[in-house]
């Protein structure tokens with residue numbers, strides 16, 4: 001058995017400086033240890049997939065993250081591991097518990113995953129090793145993990161029961177709840193196209209702003225209008241753009257804008273709660289709501305009855321705007337620029353896209369690295 005402090009100290013020496021995840025009782029001492037250390041940041045995610053995307057965003061902003069979760073949540077993480085980390089070659093260290101370890105008494109809901117945890121990790125391209133349980137094994141285990149990550153890979157330490165000594169959670173002050181403000185666009189009319197909204201957005205966005213575009217035609221349209229190193233086209237991991245945006249925003253001075261879709265936002269609605277709670281002031285979340293899964297043929301989403309601005313405010317966003325015209329969108333953007341976020345702008349748009357829409361010709365691997373370089377630079381002169 002090791003102590004949380006021993007792990008945290010060695011992880012720090014190996015460059016791991018950002019923690020996120022979803023708890024498991026096996027992980028309790030380690031997560032408590034991270035939470036008790038006020039010099040460290042732990043982002044409590046609403047799902048394991050969200051945590052993986054948050055850590056990916058943190059990496060883009062120069063951090064090296066550790067994602068901690070129960071192996072029953074490995075399924076939730078498979079999508080971003082395969083369609084975000086893999087194509088963008090974003091390294092992440094995971095600590096997954098081993099509930100349902102064969103031969104060890106556990107609850108019935110862990111039996112299947114316990115038997116396949118290592119196979120599943122291998123199948124999705126994650127190298128794994130046992131979580132070290134004695135202090136002397138810590139340094140070599142973390143050094144091996146760090147070496148693997150430096151080559152752009154994914155690595156998991158698989159934690160058996162009773163690996164870390166008890167660590168009681170010290171109470172922390174909860175952040176004050178600040179009621180958010182709402183701005184509604186009084187103008188109506190025909191909903192604008194996504195490309196028209198993106199044009200207005202680009203015309204009002206300075207060169208210091210980082211932009212993350214959601215899966216599907218949104219990123220393809222953004223690329224068609226302008227390909228800049230501060231653009232990240234999230235080709236996979238539907239719903240992960242806002243989580244990645246949170247991971248970036250918490251670790252940069254830059255303004256970060258997430259261009260989301262209604263389908264994607266609804267797929268990971270929990271992300272809004274995490275953003276509202278950690279409340280990065282530099283994050284603007286734009287939901288381009290065409291009411292359909294436009295990228296896959298126009299099948300309706302359930303967004304017609306969803307009031308995203310109200311959801312955002314209920315989740316703790318500082319500002320939320322609802323609009324249905326280009327003028328209203330511009331007014332909402334100007335408001336968001338003046339105010340401290342996080343802000344959400346919900347704009348109802350028309351379905352449809354350009355007849356001959358291209359795809360980013362720059363590969364995700366290069367997109368990630370130029371975006372990371374952009375984030376590491378000082379303000380544009």
Ligand SMILES: Cc1ncc(C[n+]2csc(CCOP(=O)(O)OP(=O)(O)O)c2C)c(N)n1
Nearest residue numbers: 215216238261262263264292293294295296
């Ligand atoms: C996990 C996952 N499920 C399904 C898809 C297929 N897919 C790609 S884009 C898309 C629609 C996204 O809808 P929305 O966010 O509303 O954006 P829009 O296409 O309308 O711009 C779907 C279903 C995917 N990429 N990932």
